[in-house]
Amino acid sequence: MQIKSHGIVLTETPYNDRFSIVHILTPKEGCVSYMLPLSTANKSAARNLKRILYPLSEVHIVAEHRSGRSLQRLIEASPAPLRLSILMQPEKRSIALFLADLLHLVLMKQTDEVLYAFLSNALDELEGASKGVENFHIAFLVSLLRVVGIAPDRESLGGTDRAWFSLQEAAFVPQPYSDTDIPPQDAGHIVTLLRINYRNMHLYRYTAIQRRRIVAALLDFMRFHWIAFPSLKSTEVLSALYRS
DSSP states (O other): OEEEEEEEEEEEEEOSSSEEEEEEEETTTEEEEEEEESOOSSHHHHHHHHHHOOTTOEEEEEEEOOTTOSSEEEEEEEESSOOHHHHHOHHHHHHHHHHHHHHHHHSTTOOOHHHHHHHHHHHHHHHHOOSOGGGHHHHHHHHHHHHTTOOOBGGGGTTOSOOEEETTTTEEESSOSSTTSBOHHHHHHHHHHTTOOTTTGGGOOOOHHHHHHHHHHHHHHHHHHTOOOOOOTHHHHHHHHOOO
């Protein structure tokens, strides 16, 4: 069956001398694995296709899907739209690689048009961002927690500044329940963090060390409440990029 769809490219992995596998998130089919030819009779067509399918590029695709087949056949692809600043700016490209790496691990089983729309909108925000780009991935992760329904309950803090934050309950509690709970002197920072978004991310003046700790904590929270996934090599790229 031939299908036409939007898609967001997540990752590409080697397969053999003739093909690689590109993983594309689609609104209705979820994450689909496609065979990507490394060379064809029309070499320029193969090169053009590979240039289009970079991490977090959004594309129109025409593909052949067969039931029961783990690898589907990609017939053609075209940009939809072409987001040049993500492609050309090293800072944004590194963030895109990190997010693509993460999303490939956590969205393999997802088929959710709302989630797709959220990601497409986030790419528009990254493309147009001119301030606070170094905090974009933090704002994205906090927003993602809300979309998948695991965001911490800010209202549970109440009017006290003496509450603990329970990782297990994803809420503020009057006393600790386990040794993973966060004490009051640090728990208050969580409320501030949960207010971050694409519009105010430039106001958050984190150091590189603080940023790495926040990302690590958010990923641990996602593993605890959503999907267990391994460590990401792409976090090293971000660490190398943000040293100040």
